[in-house]
Amino acid sequence: MAKKVALLQGNEACAQGALYAGCKFFGGYPITPSTEVAEVLSVELPKVGGKFIQMEDEIGAMAAVIGASLTGAKSITATSGPGVSLKQELIGYACIAEVPCVIINVMRGGPSTGMPTGPGQSDVMQAMWGTHGDHAAIALVPASCQEIFTETVRAFNLAEKYRMPVQVLFDEIVGHMRERIEFPEPGELEVIDREAPSVSPEDYKPYDSTKGQVPPLAAFGSEYKYHVTGLNKADDGFPTTKASLVDAEERRQVNKVLDNVADIESNEEYLTEDADVIIWAYGSTSRSARYAVNELRKEGIKAGLFRPITLWPFPNKRTAELAVQAKAIVVPEMNLGQMVFEVERAAKGNCVVAHEGRVDGDPLNPGQIMAKVKEVL
Amino acid sequence: MAYDYDKSIRPGKLPHIWCPGCGHGIVMKGLIRAMDTCELDRKNTAIVSGIGCASRLPGYLDACTLHTAHGRGAAFATGVKMAKPEMTVICCGGDGDGTAIGGNHFIHACRRNIDMTYVLMNNFIYGMTGGQFSPCTPTGAIASTTPYGNPDQVFDISKLAIGAGATFVARTTAAHPREIDKLIAQGIKHKGMSIIEVLDDCPTTYGRRNKFRSVIDMMKHLKANSVSVKAAPKMTAEQLEGKFLTGVLFEDTEKPEYCEQYANVIKKAQSA
Known part of the structure; x- marks a missing residue:
């Protein structure tokens, strides 16, 4: 049977992905x-017995x-x-209390009200460091409507599996563009449900990590x-100021992500194998970057695209490898420089790392990225 | 025979954090009696709070307890109740938590008329942070941040709740322990948003700065200045000056409850 297809906006695809995940x-x-x-x-949640509430404010x-x-x-x-x-x-509360939830951030410019109807990629550091205190973060950055669907499903899976908030960030361009979506059949995409406790109610401790992180x-x-x-x-959920317990819990909550990067990480690479220059791009910017790679190749410049789909935890290992292989990494972003600093950190001085930013409400176009590549090579 | 509070208290969680003479313990005992009166299944009862001395109350009680962030108790509780309407949801907290930083959640929970019981312990001060003035600190009173006397005007929490749309609003004081559990029980039984305001005392950060030489003085003050709604009609405006009314101040059993309204939304969506 042919799959159900639809022409959906990114934001609509996100809602459909949430429903598929069992939201x-x-x-x-x-x-x-x-x-x-x-x-x-x-419209859709009450149809499946779910609940929708518009609250009085964001918090x-x-x-x-x-x-x-x-x-x-x-x-x-x-x-x-x-x-x-x-x-x-x-969001910090959900981190420390370890409550699974998904936060969608359709990014616009800023700070403050900025340009609410224009695109931006200026919340990518906020996704990691926005809340106070030490914590781990998972943030996903889909680049197409179909991917918004699948990444929203994956966000629920990661939230439930790692018992924490997961953010999905897509810029306004992807959020509002319309593309053909193929609806996965039930069972086609993995859907992870929350693990229920196996101990008796009397023995239950909500933060007992003796059997796993x-x-x-x-x-x-x-x-x-x-x-x-x-x-x-402490592991029983009640407040403690005992140093050893506080330290152990704080570290466990960060390490449950850092120890499982291989499971959480997701990247796409395009023509990186022999690339002299890597365009390191995410979200809608990666679409311009892919076009730029093709055009640069036509001109004889061996360009490749590295596209993180999981932005946090940061793809350290692969970025470091690419920095050794390539002469330069160009990081185009719709901001004045955010992820480029992480790329620089991972590159450890092994190649040139350059940023190409745009914050005027227009998308980063391939020509702008190509010009930067030619400038740094 | 002494009332058995122990079966409702989590083993090993006492002593509580409250200062000697604080009224919050009186309110907690009232809440336990009210939960017993209503025969609440503790597995199916969520007790939710924000931040502050009063918000530490849920941790002592054997139930599903949720100690949240400053001011946000009513909003967390709304999520719990909406997602699982079969649960009994009780909110508790102080005046600063509920009407300043949490004021927006407070009025909107009242407006929705969602079925929960909010026990608001109004001790006229931010106690946990050391006695800064709250929206309920009397004008002219001394707090750590009103050294020349409080220039602010005061919220009347019960009037605020009635104005915002709560359908059961009652007030009593820590000096009326017998009334506390009766009103909370009525609130739990009421289908809709119930606000139980308990005027409370903070001898440590409010009393000692405002010429209450002892806890007894504060309790006497609460008793002397409260007037039952039943007695009030027989009193003159002059006699009522500066007094606070106690008892059931407002009740509306007609206004639809929020989760029931949403159940209708589900029916409509599923039949469309």
Whole structure:
């Protein structure tokens, strides 16, 4: 049987991906350019017995999402840069309390209100370092409507598997462009559900990591009663200031990501095998970069594209390898320089690393990227 | 025979963090009695709070307990209740947490008329941070950040809740322990947003700066200045000056409850 196809906007594809993953709760607040995610889920969630709530503000939406997730519902919110800033306190809460949830950030320019209807890629550092305190982050950066669908599913999988917030960042261009989507059949994409505790309610400790880095999370309203707090806590979930316990828990929560980079990482490479120059690009910018690679090859310049799909944790290993192989890495971004610093760090001075930025609300075009490549070679 | 509170308290979690003379313990005992009166299944009960002295209450109780971020208790609780309407949801916290940083969540939870019971312990001060003035600190009172007397005007929490759309609003004080559990129980049984404001005392950061020489003085003050809604109609405006009304201040059983409204949304969506 032919697959169901549709012409969908990126934001609509995101909502469909969430439904495929089994999402049952959306809490949000209207903000351009992400609002269509909310609009589609307000139509579709009640059809599958899910819940949609428009909260009074961004942080309230994040709070509702965490509360809903604690009852066992796969939960999501969607916003844009200023909204993510407002949610940051509770993104940290979800990190320390280890509550799975998915945060969609359809990126626009800025700071502040900036150009709400224009694209940007200026929240990529915010995705890693926006909330206070030490924590790990997972952020995915799809570059097409189909990929928004699959990466939204993967975001839920990673959130449930690693028991933490996962952010999906796509710029306004991908969020609002329309492309043909093939709907995967049920079962075609992996869907990971939350691991339920195997111990009795009396023995349950919500942060007991003796059997693995990610302890199972019981649902509120099941047989399990337990305590959740944003304070540093012991394995039983209750606050502690005991140095050894605080240290162990903080490190476990970061290491559960860093020790599993191979599972979380996802990159695409195009013509990198013999490349002298790597264009290191993500999101819609990677589409211009791919075009630039083809044009540069026609001119005899051996260019290749490295495209991270998982942006955080940062693809350290592969970026370092490419820096040894290539003469230069060019990092085009719709910002004035963010991921380029991570690329520089990973490159360890083994090749030239150059940035090409654009923040005027227009997309980075292939010509601009090609000019930069020629400049650095 | 002494009331058995122990079966509701998590083993090993006492003593609590509250100062000697603090009224929060009186409120916690009232809440336990109310939960017993309503025969709440603790597995199916979520107790949610924000940050502050009063927000430490859930940790002591045997239930699904959620200690969140400053001011956000009502918003977390909304997510819990919406996702699992069969759970009984109780919020608790203080005046600063609930009406300043959490003011927006407070009024909108009231507006939605979502079925939860919010026990707001109003001790007129930010206690945990050392006694800064809150939206409920009386005008003229001394706090660590109003050394010349508080220039701010005061929120009347119960009026705020009624105005915002809560459908059961009651007030009592820590000096009326018998009334606390009765009102909380009524709030739990009420289908919709119930606000139980408990005027409370903070001898450590409020009392000692505001000429209350002892906890007893504070309790006497609460008692002397409260007037039951039943007695109020017989009193003159002059007699009521500066007094706070206690008892059930507002009740509306007609307004639809939020989760029931959303259940209708689901029905409509599924039949479309």
